[in-house]
Amino acid sequence: MSEQEPTPPPEALGRRGRGRPRATRRRDQILDAALAEFAESGFQGASLAAVARRVGLSQQGLLHHFPGKEALLIAVLARRDEVDVRELDGLGETAALTGLAERNTRRPEVVRLHTLLTAEGLTGDHPASAYVRDRYARVRDRLAHTLRAEHGDRLPSGATPDQAAALLTAAMDGLQLQWLYDPDSVDMPDLVGLLTDVLRGAPPDPAPH
Amino acid sequence: MSEQEPTPPPEALGRRGRGRPRATRRRDQILDAALAEFAESGFQGASLAAVARRVGLSQQGLLHHFPGKEALLIAVLARRDEVDVRELDGLGETAALTGLAERNTRRPEVVRLHTLLTAEGLTGDHPASAYVRDRYARVRDRLAHTLRAEHGDRLPSGATPDQAAALLTAAMDGLQLQWLYDPDSVDMPDLVGLLTDVLRGAPPDPAPH
DNA sequence: TGTTTTGCCGAATGACCGGTAGGTAAATTC
DNA sequence: GAATTTACCTACCGGTCATTCGGCAAAACA
Missing domain, CATH: 1.10.10.60 (Homeodomain-like)
Structure with a gap:
């Protein structure tokens, strides 16, 4: 009369007894x-x-x-999530955002998955709602934390770390959308780099971005 | 044997003959x-x-x-589209972007519709695919044109009009996503205004945004 | 009043969906 | 080789979906 799970939990992956593996x-x-x-x-x-x-x-x-x-x-x-968490931890510097954008360019399926689920999660009681909400919180927190460590409570551009985090997150999502619709017309790493530069108040770069 | 349309075209809305209106x-x-x-x-x-x-x-x-x-x-x-085109024409100045963001705050359904359809349109042969693609092209073109009129071929921040247009469009979309998930934690008009200021190379504003 | 055009519904269809039940074969331990 | 646990399938079910057909009532005009 013990409760039997039809599909055992993933942590019990190894051998469990005498049956078929x-x-x-x-x-x-x-x-x-x-x-x-x-x-x-x-x-x-x-x-x-x-x-x-x-x-x-x-x-x-x-x-x-x-x-x-x-x-x-x-x-x-x-x-x-295992991979994602590691990526998020890699965001110890703002410059790493460009690298993330570049890596995303090489795996459109993952970008598509996130983009689609983020939108679908808006509809009532979608199984991904909580996941997306939680993800947003983590990403923005992590980013704001990094920015604060680099620039204190206000970036040279005048933006607060929270504002910059929200804007950078938004730009990433929005650029991914445009990129998925037309990969050739959107240079994600370039634009993300430009935005971080501008938010950090970097002087205009005469060389074309 | 003449071809009868089951639903007459919208342009023929008025009376057409002797039948029921x-x-x-x-x-x-x-x-x-x-x-x-x-x-x-x-x-x-x-x-x-x-x-x-x-x-x-x-x-x-x-x-x-x-x-x-x-x-x-x-x-x-x-x-x-009738309303949208009018809104787009209203973007003669970059400052109007903030107004658009503010107006969107007051009509979540329209924002939701656009956001959901934009993501769904990525799915193969979705009826909204062409609409979204076309919309992106129009919005970015219009925005780039406005920026070029205001600042020439390069903004004070160093960004080209095309880059700034892509970034602003992306930020709008991304912020709408975050706002739909948590309306209270995202001040869309404020953030859009901040981004336009930063892209235009405005000096840091000591007053908190 | 008769004709025409439209508004709307009831019933039915076929496709697809996620999910259940029961059975057989394979792989492993003892 | 027996016991056991898993892998996988066939068959089936109830539900939902968009769409079609045929009919009847309402509203206009002649």
Whole structure:
């Protein structure tokens, strides 16, 4: 009469007894496929069948590994979080923002996933709402903290660290949107670098940005 | 055997002959309801039944006025375009951006609609894709043109008009996202004003923004 | 009054969706 | 080889969706 979880918690990945071992590789494949599918169609627009097809599985075979669509998304986000947190910690200097923008240029799917989920999270009781809200708080906090460490309570441009953090975060999101619509016409690292320079009150650079 | 359009083109709104007059008022009610519904749930997430319910109509009664869901969205966007174009023309001066941000604060549904559709438009063959793409082009062009008229080919901050236009557009979009998630923590007009000042190379303002 | 045009609905259709139940095969331990 | 645990499938279900068809009532004109 003990409570049995249909899908054991991820932390219990290793051997558990005498039965068949868990297909951790398949699990990762599924998460990859789910990320790709969610990034392409959004959460609402994606279907479990489409994710299953990507890994050569039936829809029900997929549901054996994850109890439902929502759990699948959460698992995808949880796995992304490991990388994301490390990236956020890398923002010890404002200059690192340019590097982040540049790296994002090389992985459009991740950018698409975040952009789509951020918008979808606005609709009532979306599974990603809390995730996005929390993410915004962390990013802005981290950024404001870094700016304050570099410039004190007011940047040379006159902006407070909080204001600059909100503006930089907004610019990143907005530029990603424009970039996704037309990658060739938007140079994200360049523009992010320009904005940080301007916010830090750097003198005009005669060399064309 | 002449080709009959199930729903006559909008330009033929007035009387057309001897029959019953067109219900132009209902049409507007439907467009209002559709805007509200799309703004709340997005295009994919919205259902025709929900829109119909808002105007006290059956789903089939609604489809009598518009041939389909996609046509409904297009009609909503077409009606919004009249206002939008006027707003864009109002951007003869950069200072007007702050006013636009302030006005947007008073109509969250419109902001939501644009934000949601902009993200959804990234999804393959979404009916709003072309609309969003075109809108980006217009907004940035208009903004760059204004900036160039005010400052020539390079702003005092060192940014080119095109760069500044992309950054301002991005900041608007990104700030709207943050504002929709947490209206109290984001002062859109203030931040937009700050960014325009900084981009124009204004000296630091000792008064807190 | 008759004709025409429109407004609106009831019923039905077919596609797709996420999710459940039950069964079989595979892989591992003892 | 028996026991056990997992992997995966077929079949099925209830729900929602957009869309179509056919009909009836209302409102205008002749």
